[in-house]
Amino acid sequence: xxxxxxxxxxxxxxxxxxxxxxxxxxxxxxxxxxxxxxxxxxxxxxxxxxxxxxxxxxxxxxxxxxxxxxxxxxxxxxxxxxxxxxxxxxxxxxxxxxxxxxxxxxxxxxxxxxxxxxxxxxxxxxxxxxxxxxxxxxxxxxxxxxxxxxxxxxxxxxxxxxxxxxxxxxxxxxxxxxxxxxxxxxxxxxxxxxxxxxxxxxxxxxxxxxxxxxxxxxxxxxxxxxxxxxxxxxxxxxxxxxxxxxxxxxxxxxxxxxxxxxxxxxxxxxxxxxxxxxxxxxxxxxxxxxxxxxxxxxxxxxxxxxxxxxxxxxxxxxxxxxxxxxxxxxxxxxxxxxxxxxxxxxxxxxxxxxxxxxxxxxxxxxxxxxxxxxxxxxxxxxxxxxxxxxxxxxxxxxxxxxxxxxxxxxxxxxxxxxxxxxxxxxxxxxxxxxxxxxxxxxxxxxxxxxxxxxxxxxxxxxxxxxxxxxxxxxxxxxxxxxxxxxxxxxxxxxxxxxxxxxxxxxxxxxxxxxxxxxxxxxxxxxxxxxxxxxxxxxxxxxxxxx
Amino acid sequence: xxxxxxxxxxxxxxxxxxxxxxxxxxxxxxxxxxxxxxxxxxxxxxxxxxxxxxxxxxxxxxxxxxxxxxxxxxxxxxxxxxxxxxxxxxxxxxxxxxxxxxxxxxxxxxxxxxxxxxxxxxxxxxxxxxxxxxxxxxxxxxxxxxxxxxxxxxxxxxxxxxxxxxxxxxxxxxxxxxxxxxxxxxxxxxxxxxxxxxxxxxxxxxxxxxxxxxxxxxxxxxxxxxxxxxxxxxxxxxxxxxxxxxxxxxxxxxxxxxxxxxxxxxxxxxxxxxxxxxxxxxxxxxxxxxxxxxxxxxxxxxxxxxxxxxxxxxxxxxxxxxxxxxxxxxx
Numbered sequence: 046x047x048x049x050x051x052x053x054x055x056x057x058x059x060x061x062x063x064x065x066x067x068x069x070x071x072x073x074x075x076x077x078x079x080x081x082x083x084x085x086x087x088x089x090x091x092x093x094x095x096x097x098x099x100x101x102x103x104x105x106x107x108x109x110x111x112x113x114x115x116x117x118x119x120x121x122x123x124x125x126x127x128x129x130x131x132x133x134x135x136x137x138x139x140x141x142x143x144x145x146x147x148x149x150x151x152x153x154x155x156x157x158x159x160x161x162x163x164x165x166x167x168x169x170x171x172x173x174x175x176x177x178x179x180x181x182x183x184x185x186x187x188x189x190x191x192x193x194x195x196x197x198x199x200x201x202x203x204x205x206x207x208x209x210x211x212x213x214x215x216x217x218x219x220x221x222x223x224x225x226x227x228x229x230x231x232x233x234x235x236x237x238x239x240x241x242x243x244x245x246x247x248x249x250x251x252x253x254x255x256x257x258x259x260x261x262x263x264x265x266x267x268x269x270x271x272x273x274x275x276x277x278x279x280x281x282x283x284x285x286x287x288x289x290x291x292x293x294x295x296x297x298x299x300x301x302x303x304x305x306x307x308x309x310x311x312x313x314x315x316x317x318x319x320x321x322x323x324x325x326x327x328x329x330x331x332x333x334x335x336x337x338x339x340x341x342x343x344x345x346x347x348x349x350x351x352x353x354x355x356x357x358x359x360x361x362x363x364x365x366x367x368x369x370x371x372x373x374x375x376x377x378x379x380x381x382x383x384x385x386x387x388x389x390x391x392x393x394x395x396x397x398x399x400x401x402x403x404x405x406x407x408x409x410x411x412x413x414x415x416x417x418x419x420x421x422x423x424x425x426x427x428x429x430x431x432x433x434x435x436x437x438x439x440x441x442x443x444x445x446x447x448x449x450x451x452x453x454x455x456x457x458x459x460x461x462x463x464x465x466x467x468x469x470x471x472x473x474x475x476x477x478x479x480x481x482x483x484x485x486x487x488x489x490x491x492x493x494x495x496x497x498x499x500x501x502x503x504x505x506x507x508x509x510x511x512x513x514x515x516x517x518x519x520x521x522x523x524x525x526x527x528x529x530x531x532x533x534x535x536x537x538x539x540x541x542x543x544x545x546x547x548x549x550x551x552x553x554x555x556x557x558x559x560x561x562x563x564x565x566x567x568x569x570x571x572x573x574x575x576x577x578x579x580x581x582x583x584x585x586x587x588x589x590x591x
Numbered sequence: 592x593x594x595x596x597x598x599x600x601x602x603x604x605x606x607x608x609x610x611x612x613x614x615x616x617x618x619x620x621x622x623x624x625x626x627x628x629x630x631x632x633x634x635x636x637x638x639x640x641x642x643x644x645x646x647x648x649x650x651x652x653x654x655x656x657x658x659x660x661x662x663x664x665x666x667x668x669x670x671x672x673x674x675x676x677x678x679x680x681x682x683x684x685x686x687x688x689x690x691x692x693x694x695x696x697x698x699x700x701x702x703x704x705x706x707x708x709x710x711x712x713x714x715x716x717x718x719x720x721x722x723x724x725x726x727x728x729x730x731x732x733x734x735x736x737x738x739x740x741x742x743x744x745x746x747x748x749x750x751x752x753x754x755x756x757x758x759x760x761x762x763x764x765x766x767x768x769x770x771x772x773x774x775x776x777x778x779x780x781x782x783x784x785x786x787x788x789x790x791x792x793x794x795x796x797x798x799x800x801x802x803x804x805x806x807x808x809x810x811x812x813x814x815x816x817x818x819x820x821x822x823x824x825x826x827x828x829x830x831x832x833x834x835x836x837x838x839x840x841x842x843x844x845x846x847x848x849x850x851x852x853x854x855x856x857x858x859x860x861x862x863x864x865x866x867x868x869x870x871x872x873x874x875x876x877x878x879x880x881x882x883x884x885x886x887x888x889x890x891x892x893x894x895x896x897x898x899x900x901x902x903x904x905x906x907x908x909x910x911x912x913x914x915x916x917x918x919x920x921x922x
Binding site: 257259427429482483484485487490491494497498499501502505506507552554556572573574575 | 790792793794825828829830832833834835844856857858859860861862863864865867868891
């Protein structure tokens, strides 16, 4: 861990900008003297000979310093001393007059001028006056910087204290939000996204500000995203922080802050594990209470740019394909829950609800796979819906869809991969509905094009997880790897699936599977957007590999 | 042997000498082969085209270099007597040149058959009628000449006949870009898109046009003619499946990704993933209506009919398609 010096310190202010000097005088010789003297110091001189012009120029120019010939306009130059102060905040004015009329210059002092200069001027007198003003500006600026530095250090320390407190409690989601807020506050970023590992890719778990970073992605994607103009990616433990916009001079401060936060992530994980060991297993709430908890989780997720999944599991199974008693399934569900998850069920209901905070669509899909072919429907905020009722309605509709899946209709659950493919090829179009498998017969280049563009669509949202058979047959592996990074290639040689070509794509915004065989240079296959079939094919491919 | 001379005269010399072998014609990177057997023209190959069609194209090359190789000939595709061909060549080449003049910018402006309307004449020749099936989607003249097996002369004559009878239209050239909208209107549109906070998968705003593949081809061409439009780096799929076709700048860093969803039910399982996270889905015809509705419903969207957005739009007119895009994004 670094010494945190950068995080607590503000970057030094930029070097002084040159001063803007207004000279109100009719004598061109005098103006030239001012211009020549000021040019040595790099300052800018604007000369005017008229009082009205002086007021107009002052409003636009906002000069730091003005030299006014108070004898102009039969003494009305004096009034300019007063006007200039109101037209340009913080201006320093020197009243100028020839020796016989120094009383007018003195009068200028009473009206707010800082000093007086005798006309005709000398280079020394001008340099002295300008030096005094420069010194005064420097003092004010340094004081302002120290005040801002103090406030910055206080903010940084407070942010770190908050993060440390959350880490000690093992409150990982809150810690992630605190990191996002701290980077915006301390690092001056416009928007910040915090990512943590979810499966094999990284998913956004917290954000602050108007983010444009993807919701989920692999490391390389994020690095590529972060390497673009005005964005940067910082490591956060095994996750990442993507910073968008803001002053680049604050980047060392952000690096220190994320390094500190990385240590806290380790602490928080340890504390969370200790808490999990001590935690009670999740209890079953009533469905009404479950809905209320889901609503709260959604409010929280909307505020912090996080995700929430609601999962519905049907306990009854009209086709009898789910061969296990409901009591066993309930125990399985309880075993799958984490602290913070919630279970919901009303007495006598045929469905169980599972609330998964900080869980995206991909993670919910992996959970569904673990449930091994129960009728399960998952819906995720924000991809699917924004309200508790809508999410639950969608999850229930997906349960209905999985009850009509070919996995159940054709009882494919216990068959080998080859038998599954043969069964689907024999009767592909079950109901020609949205989840139904559809037959395909394509030449190999067309099949490659199909898979490549399906992967492009899947990777549109950031991360996509792909399991594909290979290397024999149609050879989808290289095509998929060209587009996606999270690719699991399964060699089916010498297994019962030898000769089968299959691919399963799981993305944040959907699933797609395609499986078939190569016959006389034509790929005869079925494909479907059916989550249950995708789970089954993925499971069979993984089992073959094992 | 290598020479650069009048192609017809050169060929005539080889025929007169009753040579057997292959005449190789080179013009830059384009190579044609004319195969001779005892002075008879048996076959010609030119950029994937064979037979008589390739022969006339090879003979039309100007400033080409010719060389003769003693290679044995392959299959015979040209059955017309060589003398007859040689006599016809000057007339055919002149006629081809004359017909081509009727199609300005043939490499940029695709052709498209007008969907049948009762007011159009039905008395068109058989060859012209046969050509209509290839003109259902936008196609460049050269691609049409390559695709249809008839001779170039016959095809050009038929296309000209269709054009004159109003059955074929020449589309806009992508060189003449049409702005999507005024800068201030696009800025206001971008602000309204941000405010509506619809679910977005990926960093850009995605608009989907769904319809029969040949109609989507016309929309895709119009989109490519919008100011700043760039084609998708991922290319076009070989099969009618959903894919992004172009990126169009909206305002500042905001960009519009225009995707097409050809409504071929065999590929329906790919629609839900393509539609999810899109800003809007514009339906340009009634193809596979129920499946589109189901995919849109699953994505929390309602497809919008193009005629509802711009009642009298003409997909061939780029300005009309720009209007359609703007109204879809405002919907």
